[in-house]
Structure formats: structure tokens, C-alpha cells
Amino acid sequence: xxxxxxxSYTLLxxxxxxxxxxxxxxxxxxxxxxxxxSAVIGALFPMALGHAISIAVVxxxxxxxxxxxxxxxxxxxxxxxxxxxxxYKFFRARHPKWVGMRxxxxxxxxxxxxxxxxxxAGLMLAPLLLRTPVAEAxxxxxxxxxxxxxNATMLLSAVGVHTLSFFVVMGIVAIxxxxxxxxxxxxxxxxxxxxxxxxxxxxxxxxxxxxxx
Numbered sequence: 001x002x003x004x005x006x007x008s009y010t011l012l013x014x015x016x017x018x019x020x021x022x023x024x025x026x027x028x029x030x031x032x033x034x035x036x037x038s039a040v041i042g043a044l045f046p047m048a049l050g051h052a053i054s055i056a057v058v059x060x061x062x063x064x065x066x067x068x069x070x071x072x073x074x075x076x077x078x079x080x081x082x083x084x085x086x087x088y089k090f091f092r093a094r095h096p097k098w099v100g101m102r103x104x105x106x107x108x109x110x111x112x113x114x115x116x117x118x119x120x121a122g123l124m125l126a127p128l129l130l131r132t133p134v135a136e137a138x139x140x141x142x143x144x145x146x147x148x149x150x151n152a153t154m155l156l157s158a159v160g161v162h163t164l165s166f167f168v169v170m171g172i173v174a175i176x177x178x179x180x181x182x183x184x185x186x187x188x189x190x191x192x193x194x195x196x197x198x199x200x201x202x203x204x205x206x207x208x209x210x211x212x213x
Contacts, residue, residue: 005128012162013169019193028177055159059159074130078130
């Protein structure tokens with residue numbers, strides 16, 4: 001995996017962390033409800049875990065598909081899904097509903113998993129995943145286990161790097177909003193992140209189709 005890929009995983013984590021729908025807005029709301037900064041910080045860990053699980057599921061599915069489908073077929077399929085989902089989100093920017101604010105670690109993990117999945121966060125990594133073949137062709141069968149282990153480690157590392165940058169940025173934004181900005185001021189200067197997110201999905205679809213390793 002090259003430097004561009006690692007940087008891309010990191011920047012996508014930053015982009016996901018900035019999105020209020022990915023968790024920081026909920027964390028701030030929990031902190032304000034309990035009137036404790038520790039509540040904000042405490043909510044970030046299960047949210048990062050749920051996000052990581054959602055990303056890992058997509059990584060696993062694409063890795064499995066790479067074993068079964070030709071590269072061009074899989075690339076076209078991923079590009080179509082990404083672009084189509086981006087168009088769908090553009091016209092129907094809805095979020096999964098969550099009842100109540102009394103949540104524990106498990107609830108927040110599940111919520112984050114659902115939000116990341118519903119937003120197509122993992123799908124956005126498809127262009128990078130397709131540039132990292134899970135199993136490289138080898139003329140020696142005894143090299144296969146080592147190659148698979150290496151690729152699995154690289155993919156897990158990519159999920160880790162992405163999640164870490166997501167966690168750090170989400171945490172920074174949440175603390176700044178909680179301590180300085182406040183939700184009242186935030187409402188006056190709100191930016192339509194859903195619009196930007198849907199456009200990013202469509203761009204990711206185009207990149208998936210044409211950005212080959």
C-alpha cells in the first residue's frame with residue numbers, strides 16, 4: 001500500500017469525523033443533557049467502535065468479492081452502487097431514527113454502526129480497497145498463506161488508521177462545539193453536510209471506476 005493510499009484513508013477519516021451525522025453532534029447533545037464534558041468524551045469511544053465495525057464489514061465484503069469476481073466487474077459494480085447511493089442521498093437525505101437519549105456503550109456502538117452504514121461511510125473507501133488486492137497472484141502455493149496474512153494485516157491497519165483519524169477529528173469538533181460554539185450558535189451557521197456527503201459519494205463512484213492500481 002503506497003503513501004497516497006494511507007493518506008487517503010486518513011483524510012477520509014477526517015471527512016467522516018467532521019460530519020455531524022457520524023457522531024459528534026449526538027455526543028455534544030449527550031454532554032449538554034448531562035452537563036458534563038466527560039459525557040461527550042465517553043460517547044466518542046463507542047461511536048468510533050461502531051464506525052470501525054461498519055467500515056470493517058465493507059472491507060470484508062469487498063475482499064470476499066475480490067476472490068469471486070473479475071476486477072473490472074467488481075469495479076463497475078462498486079462504482080454503480082456508490083454513484084447510485086449518492087444520487088439517492090442527494091434527493092432523500094434521511095437519517096436512522098433513535099429513540100431517547102438514555103444510552104449506554106452498546107447502544108452508542110450500535111447507533112454509530114447504523115449511522116455509518118446508512119451513510120455509506122464504508123462504501124466511500126471502495127476506490128482504495130480495490131487498489132489493494134486481497135490476494136496477490138503467486139506461482140508458489142506455499143506463499144499464499146503469508147500473502148493472505150500480509151494483505152489482511154494491511155487492510156486491518158487501513159481500518160485502524162481511518163478510525164483513528166475519524167476519532168481524533170470527531171473528538172476535537174465535539175469538544176469545540178461543547179465548550180466554545182454551542183448548539184444555539186451552530187444552528188445559525190449550519191452547513192448542509194448531507195449535500196456535500198452525497199456529492200462525495202458520487203465522486204467516489206467515478207473515482208472507483210477510473211482509478212486503477
